[in-house]
Ligand SMILES: Nc1nc2c(c(=O)[nH]1)N[C@H]1C(S)=C(S)[C@@H](COP(=O)(O)OP(=O)(O)OC[C@H]3O[C@@H](n4cnc5c(=O)[nH]c(N)nc54)[C@H](O)[C@@H]3O)O[C@H]1N2
Ligand SMILES: Nc1nc2c(c(=O)[nH]1)N[C@H]1C(S)=C(S)[C@@H](COP(=O)(O)OP(=O)(O)OC[C@H]3O[C@@H](n4cnc5c(=O)[nH]c(N)nc54)[C@H](O)[C@@H]3O)O[C@H]1N2
Ligand code: SF4
């Protein structure tokens with residue numbers, strides 16, 4: 219009989235699943251979803267059901283290495299940990315002495331969502347070093363800012379409540395692809411007569427299974443939200459009592475919405491005027507109605523404001539009052555852990571800087587590596603991320619990463635495109651092999667995971683590596699001696715009622731603990747009676763900040779750009795991958811080498827399914843295989859992402875085309891505001 223151990227999926231996914239691992243003679247033999255977990259409910263997504271293939275892949279990095287070929291060539295030689303750590307410490311000390319400590323740049327995102335390995339010992343290390351601080355904007359900062367501006371908090375409807383909804387709107391949210399554990403609740407709701415609508419320029423798996431699909435122009439969601447408000451307010455379908463009690467700025471909103479009649483909204487969004495009207499009426503009169511808006515909506519130039527406007531809709535119709543009403547973008551801010559004590563920003567004051575370090579926006583990495591000055595970036599330490607593949611404006615990023623005078627350290631599990639650019643490459647554990655604490659951004663359960671499997675070769679966790687680096691740098695601060703459990707206790711040391719009283723012992727026993735967001739057995743209705751986190755405690759519509767302008771890179775954007783590059787390119791998430799994490803698996807490679815085109819765009823270009831096509835704009839180009847069908851609306855192409863550059867014929871992926879222009883709020887990346895042209899490749 220195999221021993222069954224518990225773990226938590228660390229991938230950057232709203233579901234944060236609870237896992238059970240069968241272990242036979244020290245080796246994992248089977249991975250499944252924990253049937254007792256209220257969200258995981260005993261099943262896993264396709265990619266993680268096969269995670270043991272990754273765990274035991276012969277391509278795992280097992281030993282520290284140093285580069286022996288040119289940057290990017292991927293030629294390395296094994297070295298000892300002693301040599302690796304020694305080399306890094308010597309280089310960081312000399313760079314800090316010669317150029318100032320801010321010449322050192324950490325670069326990380328959510329390769330693991332674990333709080334300790336994602337942002338614990340590393341943060342302490344870089345603060346003590348006086349390194350530049352990284353603004354982690356690559357994914358969700360625009361939507362986060364939009365949501366916070368409207369609601370004051372970054373949380374919303376519980377996934378469990380979706381089963382009580384009668385109308386579910388998936389707005390830029392590929393639920394089946396990217397958030398599959400919400401689906402069973404939607405199935406339950408539909409059994410009780412609920413309808414599911416999707417608003418997306420791409421009719422993906424979720425769109426195909428919906429009752430109605432609204433094929434929207436990319437980046438025009440703000441105009442649609444205003445159009446819905448036009449009808450709702452114009453026909454007096456709003457909840458006047460909720461609006462009067464818990465919101466402010468309604469009169470200005472009414473005035474603004476009046477400027478968005480259905481005809482104008484049709485022209486701006488591509489959605490038929492009659493559909494705008496019927497959607498608004500249904501949304502306002504179906505009780506309860508819930509919106510699942512996801513980050514797809516905010517990867518555009520107007521993305522922050524779009525989310526802000528969408529987040530106003532439940533307040534307008536009063537659906538926050540109802541079980542199964544409201545809206546969910548993220549639940550992350552309900553985890554009021556003591557992150558400040560974990561990260562220790564005060565260490566910057568004992569660093570050589572003796573002040574707070576400058577902030578570098580990760581969505582502008584190419585610029586940072588090629589144009590930043592005073593000081594220029596001389597060292598980059600990358601962990602939990604693969605910027606060579608996932609960052610926008612890839613040609614500029616790669617130019618920077620190939621600078622001979624840039625010292626690059628990469629902590630990785632696999633030989634990614636970023637690993638190819640390392641001077642020193644360090645092998646790290648997977649989430650199945652180390653301790654960590656996990657919040658979630660799609661539910662309200664806090665979870666603890668202990669190592670379920672032994673760490674192979676000479677792999678170490680991020681926590682251990684930064685602890686060792688601190689020692690080599692001569693940092694004597696007590697905090698670098700903290701164990702994982704010390705750090706978890708630090709995080710749990712919070713007075714906020716949502717987490718107060720949760721202990722490591724309880725987490726050890728129960729593995730998954732629901733936050734104290736509502737009394738036991740009762741649903742969490744965050745804004746049923748106001749209680750917004752804004753200065754006034756009310757939902758502030760702030761209409762003056764909501765007017766719509768089409769994105770520069772869109773079909774209604776800059777004329778000169780449109781004439782050269784008439785197609786809007788979306789590089790949405792591929793169904794069975796996780797950004798670039800599974801890039802070396804054959805199924806991911808298949809899913810991320812295609813470009814979906816509408817027949818109306820393919821035919822005039824002489825393109826049919828199976829053709830090799832070149833997609834290009836002024837920033838770069840890449841080669842893909844055309845798939846012509848009805849999935850994307852005309853004028854839009856979609857390249858499921860993120861492919862490993864080195865597995866493509868030209869060594870580049872779609873991010874060679876994406877722009878490093880920032881979003882309207884939150885300084886986010888605008889991956890989905892991207893104009894391109896496509897041509898058939900010659901034979
Ligand atoms: N299978 C899988 N799951 C994942 C990931 C993955 O790579 N693969 N990545 C994880 C990560 S990092 C994240 S942030 C989440 C993201 O989860 P989502 O936000 O759901 O993912 P996206 O694919 O970016 O976007 C969702 C949908 O938005 C649509 N979209 C694009 N532009 C627009 C627009 O302007 N308006 C509207 N209305 N829709 C638009 C896309 O076509 C897509 O269908 O998923 C996580 N889960
Ligand atoms: N074109 C396009 N580009 C995109 C997106 C898109 O939709 N389209 N999505 C964007 C979004 S939403 C996001 S979130 C980013 C994601 O970009 P990244 O944060 O870079 O995520 P991944 O590509 O999944 O790469 C994570 C890496 O971390 C490594 N890793 C996993 N666990 C650990 C660990 O414990 N320690 C260390 N050191 N490494 C570990 C994995 O092996 C993997 O190579 O990509 C963005 N880029
Ligand atoms: S990637 Fe998401 S759905 Fe898949 S196992 Fe992990 S948390 Fe669950």
Ligand SMILES: [Mo]
Nearest residue numbers: 230356357358
């Ligand atoms: Mo993301």
